[in-house]
Amino acid sequence: MASDVNAVYRRLPSVAEVLELDEVDGLRGLGSRELIAESARSVLALLRDRVRVGELDAEALDECLAGIAELVRQQLAERTRPQLRRVVNATGVILQTNLGRAPLSEAAIARIAEVARGYCNLEFDVEAGARSRRDVLVEDLILRVLGVTEEGGRYAAAVVNNCAAATFLALNTMAEGGEVIVSRGELVEIGGGFRIPEILSKSGAVLREVGTTNKTRVSDYAAAIGPATRLILRVHRSNFEIRGFTEQPSMEELISLGREAGVPVFDDQGTGCLVDLAEVGLPGEASWSRSVRSGAALVACSGDKLLGGPQCGILLGSAAAVQRTRANPLFRALRVDKLTYAALEATLQAYLVGREGDLPVVAMLRMPAEAVRVRCRRWVEALQSERLQAEVVETRSVVGGGTTPGASLPSFAVALRCAGLSDDALARRLRGSRPAVVGRASEGRVLLDLRTVAEADDEELIGVVRGALDAS
Numbered sequence: 001m002a003s004d005v006n007a008v009y010r011r012l013p014s015v016a017e018v019l020e021l022d023e024v025d026g027l028r029g030l031g032s033r034e035l036i037a038e039s040a041r042s043v044l045a046l047l048r049d050r051v052r053v054g055e056l057d058a059e060a061l062d063e064c065l066a067g068i069a070e071l072v073r074q075q076l077a078e079r080t081r082p083q084l085r086r087v088v089n090a091t092g093v094i095l096q097t098n099l100g101r102a103p104l105s106e107a108a109i110a111r112i113a114e115v116a117r118g119y120c121n122l123e124f125d126v127e128a129g130a131r132s133r134r135d136v137l138v139e140d141l142i143l144r145v146l147g148v149t150e151e152g153g154r155y156a157a158a159v160v161n162n163c164a165a166a167t168f169l170a171l172n173t174m175a176e177g178g179e180v181i182v183s184r185g186e187l188v189e190i191g192g193g194f195r196i197p198e199i200l201s202k203s204g205a206v207l208r209e210v211g212t213t214n215k216t217r218v219s220d221y222a223a224a225i226g227p228a229t230r231l232i233l234r235v236h237r238s239n240f241e242i243r244g245f246t247e248q249p250s251m252e253e254l255i256s257l258g259r260e261a262g263v264p265v266f267d268d269q270g271t272g273c274l275v276d277l278a279e280v281g282l283p284g285e286a287s288w289s290r291s292v293r294s295g296a297a298l299v300a301c302s303g304d305k306l307l308g309g310p311q312c313g314i315l316l317g318s319a320a321a322v323q324r325t326r327a328n329p330l331f332r333a334l335r336v337d338k339l340t341y342a343a344l345e346a347t348l349q350a351y352l353v354g355r356e357g358d359l360p361v362v363a364m365l366r367m368p369a370e371a372v373r374v375r376c377r378r379w380v381e382a383l384q385s386e387r388l389q390a391e392v393v394e395t396r397s398v399v400g401g402g403t404t405p406g407a408s409l410p411s412f413a414v415a416l417r418c419a420g421l422s423d424d425a426l427a428r429r430l431r432g433s434r435p436a437v438v439g440r441a442s443e444g445r446v447l448l449d450l451r452t453v454a455e456a457d458d459e460e461l462i463g464v465v466r467g468a469l470d471a472s
């Protein structure tokens, strides 16, 4: 037996022999010499393993060797495929931070492509032929979309890398060396280790906690104001709820307290929400425009949450406060690139011209459950087979990504059950397809909520799902 195996081993070519094959040499356009050699080595190692365990006899091995160039090509493709790649989000979580949050609109994608292809006026005043600043590019547009342009130049806006950066920059600019008053109910962790007390400490400000976890009154803030106070900080509770015996002053109350005491208020609003969420059945959500209009000195929000644009952080507020953040040397370290500006501008323009429904995030929010159900039915008809049991089930989609905690939208999902596969195994199989399909494993089934799947991809994805389950 051992000598049989040895005889089969001897049929295996050397790496050098594989590399000399014309078809393998023809792969040179697809990878470097080193990568091709590495791929050939790994194909040979795999074949050797299969021979060792008795999976390949001489005849079967010869068959594999006849197609060895294709095996090398596959290994090479594996080694050169992008690490960052498309994933189908069938979780029903609209803003999934792990899956890249907001998908961009076609207009934003087109603007990115246009700006990326060549040069642009990022810091150049084309008319004057002189240097200009990148951070003024979208400022007017932001103010216009928020409806705060007519107020005698009182407002200004600046863009940085994300909302975490915006918050850090605001705290460092406004309160370094002084005290910041925060309610104990808002000393939160946003996610990814972004904790308000730690960020405050890194910004060089001293945290002055007031109130309790569930109740903080405006009088608690008032009692804490002293000569060292630089800022009142309000943090939107993006990812949790406090229910029951609770109290929290309104923004308006905080701002009027701040006015009396000469202390500015900074609102870490987070979501950047401009659409009316009550309209889609999510009442009581903080809106970005309301926060801005409340009179806070500065408001920070994300570009890639409910605004539906690229990752960035927007600081909007009084011209004087925004000016100070721009003058902070950290501003340069937190700035965004031309691609972000291109996508942000296109995103904001959609709101300006009343076409915010073109933004995928807004479209998903507004999509009626019935429309999701119709698509689920099509999937079920196409997928149903002897092995695969598919049915339409009711489910709830959530907004996610640190917005609207606890709230959900009625939706529908394709529930898949596959003979001989646990829900986890089925979910793994779907994640292993190209593109990876990410659903929710639940009670022996995998649910695919189609609210977060682009309808234009339906045909393709039905094929992908079928392929993933046939290959068993």
Ligand SMILES: *Cc1c(COP(=O)(O)O)cnc(C)c1O
Pocket (backbone or CB within 6 Å): 162, 163, 164, 165, 167, 190, 194, 235, 236, 237, 238, 268, 269, 270, 271, 301, 302, 303, 312, 313, 401, 402, 403
């Ligand atoms: C999401 C969020 C942040 C962090 O925003 P990023 O853009 O992810 O940096 C900060 N504050 C609040 C209130 C948030 O909701």
